[in-house]
Amino acid sequence: MLVIVKSNYDKLSEEAAKVVADRLKKKPNLVLGLATGSTPLGLYKELIRLHKYEGLDFSKVTTFNLDEYVGLPPSHDQSYHYFMQKNFFDEINIDPRYIHVPHGMAKDFKIFCSWYEERIKSFGGIDIQVLGIGANGHIAFNEPGSSLGSRTRIKTLTSTTRADNKRFFENEEDVPKYAITMGVGTIMDAKELLLVASGDSKAEAIKSAVEGPLTAMCPASIIQMHKEAFVIIDKPAASKLKGTYVDTWETIIFE
Ligand code: PGA
Numbered sequence: 001m002l003v004i005v006k007s008n009y010d011k012l013s014e015e016a017a018k019v020v021a022d023r024l025k026k027k028p029n030l031v032l033g034l035a036t037g038s039t040p041l042g043l044y045k046e047l048i049r050l051h052k053y054e055g056l057d058f059s060k061v062t063t064f065n066l067d068e069y070v071g072l073p074p075s076h077d078q079s080y081h082y083f084m085q086k087n088f089f090d091e092i093n094i095d096p097r098y099i100h101v102p103h104g105m106a107k108d109f110k111i112f113c114s115w116y117e118e119r120i121k122s123f124g125g126i127d128i129q130v131l132g133i134g135a136n137g138h139i140a141f142n143e144p145g146s147s148l149g150s151r152t153r154i155k156t157l158t159s160t161t162r163a164d165n166k167r168f169f170e171n172e173e174d175v176p177k178y179a180i181t182m183g184v185g186t187i188m189d190a191k192e193l194l195l196v197a198s199g200d201s202k203a204e205a206i207k208s209a210v211e212g213p214l215t216a217m218c219p220a221s222i223i224q225m226h227k228e229a230f231v232i233i234d235k236p237a238a239s240k241l242k243g244t245y246v247d248t249w250e251t252i253i254f255e
Contacts, residue, residue, distance in 0.1 A: 030060075065102065074104075100116070137205045
């Protein structure tokens with residue numbers, strides 16, 4: 001696991017984008033795992049800039065998103081389909097046929113979840129998976145207590161996550177109760193992980209994920225078991241870490 005601490009959110013977003021852009025240049029048909037939430041927005045913004053001004057090409061890329069709320073159609077402005085379309089896909093030259101976001105309105109969720117897993121495999125697996133982290137240590141909607149071997153499935157959202165997300169909905173009761181999410185095991189199958197976190201509200205979760213014991217009570221702590229994981233965070237999110245960490249992945253490569 002390579003932990004990179006940047007001075008602020010913009011710098012961490014640029015650093016994360018550099019990693020994705022590097023992988024994409026090396027493999028134009030990259031299979032890119034994507035996350036929603038406010039943290040990856042800076043990363044998407046920087047990738048859009050690289051596409052528009054430096055010709056970064058997404059035409060052969062396939063994407064798989066981590067999760068989606070159950071019961072929200074893709075047209076709902078709080079659905080993750082909508083979020084991804086507006087904040088990323090509309091701004092790059094991706095082929096819509098290669099975009100995958102779990103379907104919150106699937107008729108049979110069990111069948112859909114197995115299909116999603118198979119679909120990822122049929123593209124040769126995810127090359128690099130972007131991840132946020134919840135203040136409670138969740139990754140995707142794998143809440144504390146999730147099995148560390150879990151696969152794509154329906155999860156009940158915890159009250160903490162629903163409270164964190166209620167700012168996006170008019171009323172608290174409108175926040176969905178269930179989500180469809182890649183499992184921890186699905187995420188761990190990605191060849192590389194790229195976890196981004198910003199701000200002191202994430203400091204405790206980052207401390208548990210990076211330096212705490214491996215536990216289902218902090219699903220993000222599973223990244224300690226991954227062979228190729230980047231954790232790119234800003235100073236406030238790193239404020240509770242005890243170890244000494246680098247400030248760029250490039251020095252590691254060229255030193
Ligand atoms: P955030 O969400 O980026 O909006 O903080 C991250 C997450 O809950 O996974």
